Amino acid sequence: MMTTDSGGEADREIMVSRAVRAPRELVFEAFTEVRHLARWWGPEGFTTTTRSFDFRVGGVWDFVMHGPDGTDYQEWITWTEIAPPERIALEHGESRDDPNAFASLLTFEPAGEExxxxxxxxxxxKELRDEAVEKYHAIEGGEQTLSHLAAYVAELASKTTRNGAES
Incomplete structure (x- = not known):
């Protein structure tokens, strides 16, 4: 469990979590390969077009998220820490020099079969956090994104179980 003090980051953070019915290695893999990310990344109604993808510390994922209303959102992620299959840290903004870029830490904890x-x-x-929540629905979007991940990875795990290997 992560804690923050009231004078620190608590008023600037968003935390979402989800249990996924799949092995940790497979859930982690879904974040490390663009062929997977293209299938589940983003909230309801969004699709993603990748311009470049380099999954390594210092590497960049440059992509466009296409909203259901036709709006394109330029996105840029650089990976700042990768510890397979436990943790991924990243910076996320509209571009490399985005002064409003935010940091995310994703952790993958085994929980039985999940x-x-x-x-x-x-x-x-705090203002950027509040804008992300109010204007861009960041909490709901994060929950929807993890829901898409859960459905996608469960499908992969099911195929692996049925076929004895990923198809």
Whole structure:
């Protein structure tokens, strides 16, 4: 469990989590390969087009999220820590030099036959956090994104179980 003090990051953070019915290694893999990310990343109604993807510390994922209303959102992620299959840390913004970029830490905890994924995001200011929640529905979007991940990975795990290997 992660804690923050009232004078620190608590007023700048968003935390979402979900139990996923799949092995931790498979859930982690869904974040590490663009062929997986393209199938589940984003909230309801969004699709993703990747321009470049380099999953390594210092590597970048440059992509566009297409909203259900036709709006395109330029997105950029750089990986700051990768500890398979336990943890991924990243910076996320609209571009490499985005002054409003935020940091996220994703942890993958085994829980019996499930994996508990926790996504903790810390914004540079309380105002940016509040804008993300109110204007962009960041909490619901995070929950929907993890729901898509859970459904996608459960489908992969089911195929693996049925076929003895991923198909």
């Amino acid at each position: 994996t508990r994924i926790m996504m903790r995001t810390v914004f540079p200011t």
